[in-house]
Structures are given as C-alpha cells and as structure tokens.
Amino acid sequence: QDAITGTVMDADNQPLPGANILVEGTNRYAVTDFDGNFSIEASSGEVLQISYVGFRTRNVTIGNEQTLTVMLEEDTSELDEVVVVGYGVQKKSDITGAVASVKAEDIVKQPALTAVQSIQGKVAGVNIVSSDAPGSTPTVMVRGIGTAEGGREPFYVVDGQPTQDIRSINPSDIESIDFLKGASYANIYGIRAANGVILITTKKGKKGKAKINVDSFYGVRSTLNRVDMANASQYITYFNEESASLGGFMLSEDQQFNTDWYDELLQLGSISSNSLSISGAGEAIDYFFSYNFYEEEGILKDNKYSRGTIRNNNTYHLFDDKFRITQNINITYTNEAPKPFSAFNNAYRQSPLVPVYYDNGRFGQSFVNQTTGVVGYRSQAGESVGRLYPHGNPVADVYYQDQDINTTTLQGQITAELDITDKITATGRFGATKFYSKNNNYNPIRERWLNADPRRTLEQFEAGRVPDEEDGTISTEFANNSYRVIDEEFFRWNLEGFVTYNDSFDKHNLSATLGLSRENYGGREKMEALAYDVYEEKRLRSLGRRTSAFFDNTVEQEFNQSTNLQSYFARVEYDFDKKYFVRAVLRRDGTSDFITGDNYFENFPAVSLGWTISKESFLEKVSFLNHLKLFAGWGKLGNANVPINIQQIKTNAGSGNQNYVFGPTQSLIFGSSFGSPVVPLRWEVTEEWEAGFDFELFDRRLTGTLDYYNRKNTNTIVLVKNILNSAAEDDFRAHAAEVTNTGFEALLSWRDNISDDFSYNLSVNFSTNKNRVQNVPTGYDGATGGSLSNGQITKRLKDGEPLFAWWMYEADGIWQNQEEIDNNPSVGGAAPGHLRYKDQNGDGVIDDRDKKYFGSYIPTFNYGVNIGIQYKKFDLSIDGFGLGGNKVYNGLANTRLGGENVTAETFKNRWTGEGSTNSHPGAYRDALPSSYWLEDGDFFRINNITVGYAFEDLSFFNRVRFYVTAQNPFMFTRYSGFTPELNRSGDNEYGNPVGTTGMELSAYPTTRTFIFGVNLQL
C-alpha cells in the first residue's frame, strides 16, 4: 500500500472540495480539502470510487502512478436544474407546463447582436424571424400570433426587471434563457404575458478563484441568395417589347453601359465583438463584471451599428447568508448609421443601361433620349429627353443618407432577500431604466437637387434661392441642406415585494408565494427640431448656426403620459412524494390605461397538474425508462399593449377638409367634424390550455417533450372600417374577433459519451401552428392590409382564415390573343401577354368578389436540428433551421410602373407571343396583385457550422479555444427573391400582420457570414 495523492476537479478545472474517495471493498476513505486535494492509502490494482453530490461517480483503477488528477463530470440529468419561472425558481422535474430553457453555451455558439437571434431554431414553438440588417431586432412569435392591432413583442424580464429593448443585453452575459410558453406559467406576468414571456438570467460569480474570460471574434458577410438581374441586352429586348405594346419609343441596341446595380450597391459587410469578463466569489461576495464591444457594418456601405455594454452583478451574503443583497448594473451605449433599404428596391428596378455616375461626375439617373433611344441625358436640338421610370439611383440614396443615432441605456436594480425563518423568505426589489437617444439627420438638399438631373447647374439652384416678391419666402426645395435633430428619453421603474414559504412534511411538499408589484412605464419626452442652411462640415453642424436666415427653425415637443401598473400575485405549488403535482396561480392586474366603470382590475388565474408516472411502482421496473411525467394546464393571459380609441371631434390647422373659405377676401375659416363613435376598449384576453409529457429514456441519453396547445385571444381588437354609407368618418377599433392558435410541439434530444475522448449530441425540435380568425361580426371583417404602396392591397381579415390572410386574384394562365379576352371575363385594360384571372363567382366580371384567400405568411410548421460532437480537443457543431407551410409575396417582382429592369429568370420565362407560354406574363403586363406573385415561403437553412480546437493547461491560460464559424452557409428555398424571412413592416415595425410582413419590397437580404474567434480563460 502506498500513499496516493491526487486532486479532484470539475470539467472547468475548478477543484472540488469535499469530494469522497473510497477504496472499493474497504473502509478506507478520504475527503478532498479546499483545494480539491486528497491523500489515501491504496495499492496498485485497487479501485478508487470518487463521488461528489451533483456529479457522476467515477471509478479509477490504481496503476503505477502516485498522483492522480480526477475529473468529475456533472450529472447531466436536466431534471435537477432549476428553471426561472418568475418571482422564484422551480426544479425542472417539478415543472407542470411548457417551459423551455436555453443555456449559455448554446447562445454563444451562434454570435449575434441579440441572444434571441442566436437561438433561432432551438426552441420548439418559438418562431424567430430574423433580419440581417445591422442593429435589427428579430421578430419572436411564441405559439403563433394572436393579435392584429396590439403589441406583438414577447415580455422580456432580465433578472426580474422588465426590459424594453433586448438589444441592450450582451449575449455573453447571459447564463440562461427560459421561455414561459404555456399560459399556466406565463400568467404570473398577467396583462403583458399574451405574447409569451422570456426570462433572462445573467451571470453571477461562482465559488473558486477569480476567472477571467476573453472572447473575441471577427467575421465577414455577404449576400446569401443574390438574384440575377437581366443584363443590358436582355433589358433592351424586354423594354422594347413592353414599349411596342404601348406604342412608345424604342431603345437603341447601341448603348454605353451595362451596370450590375447589386455589384455597385453591395459590399462585404463585417462583424466583430470583443468581450472581457471577470468573475468569482469570496466569503461574502460574488462578483461578475463584463465589458463588451460589438460592431457591425452591413452590406450597404457605411451602414453601421455598434454597441458597448458594461455589466456588474454583485451579491453580498450577510449574516451567515441569511440576508442577501444583489445589485445589477447594465450600461449600454449604441451608435447607429442607418441607410435606406429602399436602395435594395431601386437597385432591383434600375436599368443596367444607366451608369452609376455620368462622366460629369453626377450620379446616373434614368434619363433617356426618346428620339435616339439611347439612355442618357444628352440630346440634339429637336430631340426629347424623358425618363425610363421615376426610380432614383440606389447608390446615391445610400451616399446621401447622413444620419447618426446614439443611444444610452442605464439599467440598475437592487434585490434584497431575507430568510425570516428556515421556511420563509422575503424578497424586495427595485429596478429602474433610463434611456436617451439622439438622432441627427443631415440632408444635403442642394447636392440631391443637382444630382437628380445632370443638366442642372448651380446657377439654376441659386436662381431658386431668391425670395418671392409677395411674401418673401423661398421654397425649402432650394435650401442648401436641412438638419433634423431628435432627442428622446424615457424612464421606467419597477418595485416589487414577495414572500415565499417552503415546507415539507412526510411526503408532502408545499411552496407558496405571495406578492405585489408596481411599475411605471411608457412616459416619454421627445424634442424634434429642424433647421435649414446649416454648416456642411459635420463638426460645425448646429441648429443655431446657419449660413442664411431664409428659413425658420421649427421645434416640436411631445410628451407621452406614462402608465401605472399595479399587480398582486399569489402562487401555490404542492406535490405529494414528487409524484403528483398541483400548481395554481392568481395574478390581479390594474393599469391606468383602462377603466371599465370604476374598475381598473382584472384577475388572471391559472392551474396546472402533473403526474410523474415513472415513479409509480408499476413502471419502476422498466429499466430503460428514467423519467416520464404527464402535465396539463390552463391559464388566462392579457395584452394591455393595445391601441385605444380617442378623440371624437376633429379639427385641422391647415388645409384639412374640416376647413373652408368664406368672405370677399377668402379667409380660411377653421371648422370641425365628428370622427367616429368611441367604442370603449380593454386589454385583449387570451385563454390557453395545454397538455403534454416529458421523458428521459436509456440512461437519460434520450430526453424529450411533446405537448399540445390551444390558445385563443377572446377579444381581439380589429380596426373596423366605418360603414361606407354611414355618418362615421374614421375607421375605429373594436373588439371584433377571436384569434386561435393551436399546434403540437416536440423536442427530442440524444446525447452519449462513446469514450472519454468522444461524445456527441443530437437534438431535433418540431412544432406546428394553425392560426385562425373566428367570430367576426358581419361588416367587421373588411379590414385590409399588405399595401403595395401603389393603391393595391394583398391581405384581408376574414372569418375562418388565418389572421390577415393573403387575398387576391387567382392567376389562371396568360391571355394569348385579343379574341380570348373579348370572349371571356377580364379585368379592364387586359391585353395579350397579361395574366388572366379566374372569375371565381362566375358572374362574367372580374372584380373584388373574385379575389380568393391564399393562406398566410405565418408558417404552419417549423423545425430545428442541432448536432454537437466533441472529439479530444476538437468540437464541432452544426445547426439547421427551417419552416414552411406559409406563403410570401414577391412585391419586388410584382409592382411595376413600366420600363424597369427585371430578373434574368423573368426575362427568360416571359411570354413573347401567342403560344409561347401560358405560365408567365409578357413584358407588357399589369401590376395587379395575384397568386402568380405569391410563392412558397418554405426554407431550410444551415445557420451555423462551427469547428473549434481547445488548448488546455497552457502556462498562463487555463484554456484557449480557437474556432471558425460559418453562419448561413447554405439555404434551401424555392423562393425567387432575396430572402423568404420577411419580418419587417415599414421601417421599425416588426412582424405587423396588417402591414407588409411576409412581403418583399425592400427587405434586407439574408447574409452569409464567416467568423474566426477565440475564447481565452485564465
């Protein structure tokens, strides 16, 4: 027998004090000291059994060595993990609803601005639609979408503090994200929970010595799915075919330019991030400090977004840890230089015959000599110059946009927890957020004016700058420039207190929570000022300092009333022998925004049940079954972020149609009119029930969850069109529909260690969603949406269809000749080569009644696949994400004024005369919305492939890992545009079903990114 010495460590090379070492078959044992060291008498050939609570026990056979280093792995059952559920935590094994968790390592694997974007495809039932535009926020749909006019954002709570903008949180500060998908858990957040609740927990210092982490990466990005446009000669052919049908002029074959506008517009973007964190814990204090700087430049030149975050989370353990104070501070500052995404649209339409620049240095525009048919602005006497179409030069659009947005967000929170007895803990918390934003927008009006037409001269511009003789004014068209400054700030705070009681007797376990909270949010102050003729140099730009006094400065100020929210909540969790679970929650919310009679308040109850069937005696002998629990629940949620009807009497200070002119000198007299009847509105209420089961099989290698949900917004607010022949003038909002979302969610995960050197895991998730509008009163379902900005709409609200389903003509071939048109119903202006539309009602006329519903942009299923492999010091992970069952609208291809460029594909497929094709329209066609432009939105994307290699135990560093990542290397889609992920509606509106969500008009293309990164640990 020799004295064997050794050290017991965890997977992160942290020593484990207090681990037990037993020589098998003897009573010799030892316990590790504070540094994880032990010493024990043992002989060669004997077996040491090393165990530690929460870790897998390991057996080591003694060989010849005298010293051992033993690494213990954490016991990987997820069931013992705690899940944050709002005002408390619960062990995963005790959860009786659909709660999904994502851990830090899954978040940092996919580098992105927000953590939510990183976990796309990883959570069943949570559909994350991203945009690759710098600084953009992804759209999150938890179990479909249930509201038309109300807020669609999930409710983000960071360490207990409601947080408005998820971009303020650095992803590498996050320890875990928990999704309260089901109503029985989400309802603890009452009137803000209807779109799902996302709880984010940031990192804290852990026992042991100080850890320093450095994470850096750099990447480049380019367009993933670029569309080929027609080249110069194809364009000429197409233009001339269209023009011939209209009796217009012909383009000459002899042209100067062949511009590829996307080559000119797009560049290689970049992304980089550097973070540093220091964390640890001493006797009475845990500390975590981090700094991150993230920077992105998009595929449009100078389209930049950068963000710095500083976080400090400290916990002070006082009075033998009976009193704990946690302080969180997060400071975020961002800088953004936006560029107009309409450039994507203009690049699509711009003719290849137009140059980026003319030889006189001006930007190319769509001028054409209509006499010679040569594209350009030059002409001889008697020749006329016109334009091919009114679209501008996209490179100029990007060049002239000169805007800077700076924001600062300060978030702070303090939490105090006191253990009053062993069983009762009281918690108090105060948090506050202050947000500042400064938006400076410089518009070089003179440069734009000169570049809109290469023939314009500075003298002409100066001639416009002469004051009008009568009123002494100059049109702002002839200002040298304008400078707009918008300052905005808001403040919000939350204060809450709750008491938790925990008790166990015999086999009964009981936990109860009772609390109240107050919040104030939504108060906002905005100041907007506009000046003309300021100094051009950036550093001299100022509202007060101007180069002329022709124009007055304008200043507008706006205040928003804040909202007070008062809430009470109570929760009881009980189980018998960890077998039978009952959980009941009651939330009572009142907000200053709504009052019905004298009542501001409404109650939101929820109840759920669980049964761990695997603990029953009849299943205990089934050896492959480690865990099986059934659960079912019901709950009620609210959405208070809804618009309200206000203002019944309308007036207008300008040329509004309330006003009129009377008298010999024609004075403008201000009048008024009644708008629409004010229908009182309240928050929307969603009810949901769900049922499912969790399981663990085969030594916990296979784990999974399967559940069903049925969620119904019982009083959806709809913008109701005023009845045309009524006195009401405005559309008004009313509770006028129900929206249901039903579906299944499944998650399956397999993990195994083949040997000490080789382990792998594979997980797949799949979810379905069926979205329906129901119970719309007659006359209330006329609301339309999906405007193409040319007077045409593509969506309509209809009972029995998905929310704002596609609504348009059904394309039914191509008109081959005039005779066909004369003998069949057609839309006015139909001509050979145009799309033919189906007369659905057979009345011989094509009108709105022949429009049909074609499903929705909302996917009916989505899925994710995640593979991880660890071999020796290599790690590999591959993630894929897909969705389908939806339709997206190619508005880029559809909308057309005439004369613009088309894709090479459109050119190739076009109708060229009778009998050429019955599927694709000719160069002369209409621009009406129809099913021809509606395409399958299905796609599957490999969104991440990462290969890493780690060096361990280097002299200075504990661990150094290098990795390369390819984001979105491949996408499989049949969609003909740039991206089927279309979450934007307007500039800042994400996922609005009434708007252009699901339509490609000027969407940011999906990008492919290659990243090189390093993680250092010391």
Next chain:
Amino acid sequence: CDDFVKEVEIVDPTAEESGEIFEPVQFVTGVYGRHTDFAFAFSYLGITEIISDNADKGSSPTDTGTDKHLLDGLEHNASTPSIRAMWTQWYKTIGRASLAIEYTEEYEMTNESLRARLIGECKFLRALNYFWLVRSFGEVTLQHVDLVERAPVSEVYAFIEQDLKEAIEVLPLKSEYASSDLGRATQGAAQSLLAKVYLYQEKWQEAADMAQEVINSGEYGLEEDYATLWRASTENGRESVFEIQARGDIIAHGVQQYSQTQGASGPNGWGWGFNTPSEDLLNAFNEEGDTIRRDATIIFRGETLWDGRQVDPAVQNAMYNEKAYSSANAGNNDTDKNIRVIRFAEVLLIRAEALNELGRSSEAIIPLNDVRDRVNLGAVSTTDQGELRMLIWKERRLELAMEHDRWFDIIRTGQAGDVMRAHGKPFIDGKHELFPIPNDQRIQTPDMTQNPQW
C-alpha cells in the same frame, strides 16, 4: 394600494368632455369643408366627365389614374375605386350635415335666426349630396332611416325636396348675407337646385316655376364675357349661384389638387394632364361655330393663354380643361379655383327646357336665347317642341361643358345609349345608366341590393 393606477389620468376618450367649446358654426363649416376633399379633384372627374363623350382620360397611356381608363372605356365595375370614393364622399358629407344639424338644434344659443340659417345651410348641402347620389346610383339608402334597405328613388327625391323647401324658408338672399359670409348657401342656391331636382323628375311645371323664382329674385344675371366665367375675377359674381370656395394664398385651401390633376403634363407643364376635352367636344363647338365657349373651355397645345402663359408645344396631350386652370396658382396642390356648382345660365336653361316640355315653346326660347346671345350665337326661333328640345340639350352641353354635368344629362334625357355608342363606347342600355353599388359597401352590408346587370 389600488389608487396607484388612478394617479395617472386616463386620456379622455370623448372630446366632448375635453372642455374645449365647439360652436355649431364650426360643424357647419366642416360640412362645407368636406366638399374640398381630393375626391372632387380626381374620382369625381372620372365619373362625371371622363366617362362621358366630353372628355378623355388624358395623361400618358400607361398612367391609368388608378381606374380612369376603366371609366373612359365604360369598363368600370363594382370594385372601381372612383365610384366607391364618391359614394363614400357623399354619404360622409350627408353624415356631417345631419350631425351638424343635430348639434345646432341642441346647442344653447340666443340667436334663433342664426340657428335657423345654419340648419338651412346644412339642409341645402345635404340635399345637394343626396341629389348627386340618387342620379348616380338610383335607389339609395337614406342615412337616417336605414343603412341597408335602399329607398325608392321617389322617396329619396321627396327627402331632397323637403330639405330644400325647408332651406328656402330660412336661408337669406345672396344680397342679405354679411360680406364675411360670402360663399354660404343662399335662398337662390336652394331654389336653383330644387329647380334642377324637379327637372330630373320631369316635374316640368314646378321646375319652370322654381327657375322663375330665381330669375325674379333679381339677385342674378349673366356675366358679360363667357371667357371670364371660370376665372378668379368672376368668383361669386352676378352669375354665381353656388360655388365651392377656394383660396390660393398660404394657407391655400380649395378642392385639393383640382387644378393639378387637370393641368397640362409634360415639358413645362403644371399638372397631371387628366380629364382632357375630347375630339368630340371640340367638334361640337366647331359645328356650332361656338368659338367663344370653345376657347374658354379648352387649352390647346402650344397656345398662349389669356394670362400670357405659353403652353409648350411638346405637352403630352392636345387639349386640356381650361375651366380647371388657375392663373395665379397653376399646378399647386390647393389653388384659388372656385368650382361653380350652379350658375345662373343653367337656371335659364332649366326654365327653357321645362317650358318647352310644357308646350310653351315660344316662351322657352327667351331664356335659351339669353344664353346664346352672350356668346354671339344667333337666336333660336323654332317653336317645334322636338327640335327645340334637341337644341336645348345641345346648348346645355356647350354651355356647361367640363362642369361635371354632361354624363348625368345624357342619362336623364335618355340619349346616353345612342350618344355613347356613337362615341365608340360599349354602353349597355338598362345597365350603364346607374353606377354599381360599390362592392366594399356590399361586403359590409351583404343584404343591400345591387343595381340591374351589375
């Protein structure tokens, strides 16, 4: 604790409780104001002139003006936006008038005659809009009765007549108004409109009598020079019975974009170039030798206008509507263009037509010749009822060309089918006399009936 939510004041959902005081006159102004809506500058052109033989769509072949090409080609249907726009526009104006009447009746005010006058103005405007509705759509819903059930044409006319008669009772004469009230509905306006309403119902005696009342009032006469009729100089002049008022000075306010939509387009143009006088109209002037009215109605490509403006020879269309031209404001969004809704010349023509139908042809030619005399056309002497009827109808066309009357006139007189088919348009008898009830209306009120053959 619950009081926390009460600390923040709720945004008051009803403005009536906002403490701001609204006088009845403001709501009456709002009724007038509704007539300055953009609908009258574009949709209205489509369904009054472009659709008729007087005018073509204009602008470029590819620029459809949303649906103006459909109206021009008589290819419109229940989904045509211009039809829906006017249907809605007229009903919303009627709504404003009724709400203003209600507000005025209930409002505490000491000046009872002002109260009566304001109500009278609203009734005149309400009648005007119902008249526009009934002649366009036939049976229409009466807003105060029902939103689904369409009332028979006779009932709609009865309601119009009642409003006008009540208005005539209380409205002052044009000369009785204070000068600051210039532009308000007058007794003469209500009488003139009533005469026209009678004409449409072929109540010849009433029409003749009512027109005579206007003539006898001594408030009106013909302008000397027809060419000045639609210019700023004759606004609210002696011939003016009712006009939509407009100002061009900042803050400009008129029928939004009325001059712009109809201004010449192309090189040195000032507008969009819609609603261009047709070849057919030009021929009608030329056949009559009616150069004064021709040149006052039509801007020709390349001509020099009365105010010295050179119309570029390269403008897009050969002719434009001169009556929409604003000299001071050209193609601005809002111009000084007052739109003449009823002129005294029309009252004379109503009188002439009614008398002729009553068999009093020799009396009928007197007012007819008053109108012709002004534009140096020879006096009509025929007393043959049939021949005179045709001459009066032709006179209406030339006198009121581009004044939004032609389409309804040819339908009223039963000429529409022949005229339009001769003009090369696929007019279907029994169908095209009325516009279809807009589809969007019937989606909201599915039980509302549609007009025949639509």
